[in-house]
Amino acid sequence: MAWEEDGLGLRRLSLNQATVKKLTVAQTADLCVRHGIPAIGLWRDRVAEFGLAESAAAVRAAGLYVSSLCRGGFFTHIDPRERAAALADNRAAIAEAAELGADTLVLVSGGLPTGCHDLALARRLIADAMGDLVPDAQRLGVRLGIEALHPMFCADRCVISSLGEAVELALRFPADAVGVVVDTYHVWWDARVLDDIARAAGRIVSYQVCDWVLPLPADVLLGRGHVGDGVIDFPPISAAVTAAGYDGYIEVEIFNADVWEASPDRTAATVRERFPLALAAVPGSASAQSGRGSERAAQPPTY
Secondary structure (H helix, E strand, O other): OHHHOOOOOHHHEEEEHHHHOOOOHHHHHHHHHHOOOOEEEEEHHHHHHHOHHHHHHHHHHHOOEEEEEEEEEOOOOOOHHHHHHHHHHHHHHHHHHHHHOOOEEEEEOEOOOOOOOOHHHHHHHHHHHHHHHHHHHHHHOOEEEEEOOOHHHOOOOEOOOOHHHHHHHHOOOOOOOEEEEEEHHHHOOOOOHHHHHHHOOOOEEEEEEOEEOOOOOOOHHHOEEOOOOOOOOHHHHHHHHHHOOOOOOEEEOOOOHHHHHOOHHHHHHHHHHHHHHHHOOOOOOHHHHHOHHHOOOOOOOOO
16 A cells, blocks of 8 residues: 555554544545555544444455544533443443554543533542543553643533643553543643653553644634644644654544535545645654655645
């Protein structure tokens, strides 16, 4: 396949299914094969639609590696029944990740409990849930990836709002069971992010990239763009992730209404074309050797 022969570092490229969210698992797998993308990040809802066994078979038949499964988490429930249901759902997600052969189960930990303003309580609920799930993760050989989300999502999606918080939480648990996800969209702004990435050495289980585009849309969740279309300075982040020992797949995960309306083949082609920008300054990458990564994309893609 193309990624075995090129010099662009494309062997580390993974396409997160959210980037082409209208496609089924099989269609996304076919897209990856057509464009020489060796790995795929899957989402549980699309896996459920297609079927777990069928999804695993489709990915294997395509010769793709599953870099992650999104998502587990949403642990911040005070009601015992809701908490038990969340734990049961996460145990099911761990089993799904194992069946798919995923590197990690990405966790979006949850916002404030309903009717509650207590951030400390929310964070304790997350830590307690992680402790409950570690034995299941170890038994099935799945690493749980704590993803810090941008602070604007603190109230409703994730009270873990910085990579530093995610690292502190991960360090409470065995390294073979719990790590962190570095997502450029969520952490690029943080003055401490490079130091926190260094502290995460041996704990980074996923590296996800996309750009922060302006102006932000009304639904800020959709403010992600192709690498090179926004304001993020990728080289220092990618170099820090590499220095911390992470040499796994790099997922391109984009939530953007225009990208979703675009031709999937056009999207995949743009993802491949822009990927060297994300790898800039990574030792051994073609972009580092050629200096390509220092340049921003001259023009935005035609969606």
